[in-house]
Amino acid sequence: MIPRVAKWQLVIFAIVGIAALVYTAITYARVDRLLGVGTYTVKAIFPDSGGIFQNAEVTYQGVPVGQVGTLRLQQDGVAVDLLINSSGPKIPASAVAVVADRSAVGEQFVDLRPANTAGPYLKQNSVITNTQIPTPLQDVLKSAVDLTDSVPVNDLSTVVTELGKALNGQGENLRKLLDSLSDLSKAGLDSLPQTVSLIQNSDVVLGT
Template identity: 45%
Template structure:
């Protein structure tokens, strides 16, 4: 008779057995799909099976996400149905499915290698086209290519290479060992400085990109440098003469500066003031430089030599274009030259002038001359002969101007230097 204790033990054993069988069936035999399917199906179109089989693993970036449920033969190849767990939903649809070997034994699996990290994602009934599938090289093709490679090498040459390699490495075991040890040290140091090496490669990419962006400027610089080098080569004789004579020229210049350093200082100081005046009157100087060549050319037409005599030619053309300027003379009264009545004499109207713009009448006169810069006023000085004092801009000054001796006494025969070295007023 079975005791109650034995019954309890049998019931516990049956329960544990059922739990274990259920777990093993669900975990390895995938019997849980008979009750609840927690995966979605994706079909990959392969041109050839590549050795893949039903039940093979499906991985995504090295992580198992499902398995191959079945293979379907089609007219264009083989459709491999991938059963992917629903917990892996964000797998890009733009991905490559390739059949690989997990080991040298040749156990195949399907690896999903995404080409992007963004949507759309794979879902139930999605498909991967044949263009995005890869299979490993077949064993037959590998052996055929290896045989062709071996047969393409002449046996005599191969024997020579092997003999030479034997001669080259004979007795070098210790040296090869040191090379291998040093290589290990190098690899270990590179691994320890991996972050630094990565940063260096990243920064070098920035430098190379900058060089690529500046390619046109670098080519232009190289062309200009080549042109400069060509000019230097063409003037080699002149450059050699300049180098040979440069020392003597430098000595002459140094001697000149040492002898005239005081006078040159005064000259440069005065040229500063002269330059300021010239800058203020650039408009007038520009007009002189433009008109002076025309005046000189016209002078040759006025005075011409005929034989031993000079003739002066003068022509006058009267017209009313541009019109006569009358604005600015009102209320002036016309008086004929024949009116000699002294009782009618009037003082000269000094304010009368042509007030028309030069564009309308082409009037000449000081009012149309180029002016100095705005805000500039030339200094005005007056000299009193009785006191020997000068006054600047209507302000009295106690400065005495002495002319006794003057520049002649100071410079002697070089009196002309006073034009450059005397203080400007």
């Protein structure tokens, strides 16, 4: 027979263990998000995935507010579930869902960019149809190739040759020009506060 004190110790140990498991599940495993607790789901319709993936970050004007859920292919594009934190700021329904890159080689995320801060606001089962995705890399490369193809090789060669002739022996003058531009830029930065103040007070001056 288990003594009464031992029983209470087992009960307390079990309660503490369960509390620790719940805390770990919510804090690290994000079980609350998997169960939909503390979030609401908004569907965004993109023409294609744009490189976005499940569990990618969702931001509102650059501030994290949720993560990407399920992606589903449909006739008019790709439907992407956005799991938004209920405790976050209210997000206007006018927001544009933009698939953005953190850098040239960084991972994609979804940024919600509102046209204004007025309501109505996004809520459970809201649908965002105003979306944008990055320009595909192949399109960028094709545009670059088309641009280079549009420049006549002979004319470009002539321009480079004549430019070389014009700058021949002008190394010292070019150095002086660069030094002067550097001094000019520094002077502009040094006088920036006065320039800004002058612009801000221009209405008063012009109104007298």
